[in-house]
Amino acid sequence: QKEVEQDPGPLSVPEGAIVSLNCTYSNSAFQYFMWYRQYSRKGPELLMYTYSSGNKEDGRFTAQVDKSSKYISLFIRDSQPSDSATYLCAMTSSNTGKLIFGQGTTLQVKP
């Protein structure tokens, strides 16, 4: 079983839709959770960072962590064509500091 599972997609939505991206994980020691966005032929850029359980909002983006279910989500409101990218979840425990990445979900927002 992979430590982090993420549906690779592709996910295609119309402009303005609410997008939900998700990851599940198996290691209960994970405490730090991140979402990276990666445009085609570019390096990943940090989008959201959360510690432990709860929600964090930044503009149109909301990151949600449910440690009891070992499930994290990224919501994008009013999605735009410029949001078309691959979204990578990543997580780590405080012990190792090693980031474990999901496979990434490819999102396409159609005008």
Added chain:
Amino acid sequence: ETGVTQTPRHLVMGMTNKKSLKCEQHLGHNAMYWYKQSAKKPLELMFVYNFKEQTENNSVPSRFSPECPNSSHLFLHLHTLQPEDSALYLCASSQGFGDSGNTIYFGEGSWLTVV
């Protein structure tokens, strides 16, 4: 501009060639990383350097040889590679390694094709 610069951006090399990838970070970070990104696979951590000392080698074949002369520069020396080594190689840095889940910043990557 992420503060992590990688060169070259694209590299094509034969299986008998020797080449190097270079990474420089301008963020004052102490930890630097090499990751490999292949199609349809998660990012794979290859090497970690913390304060110039290698702290992680994720069972990477010896045809990949890292070098970290100081906290701002990281190299990946490549020799006798195989076609399956073709991938995007990402350099990254963070303030520290371990402890409080230090945020990692990535470069744009070096696209490597082995022919």
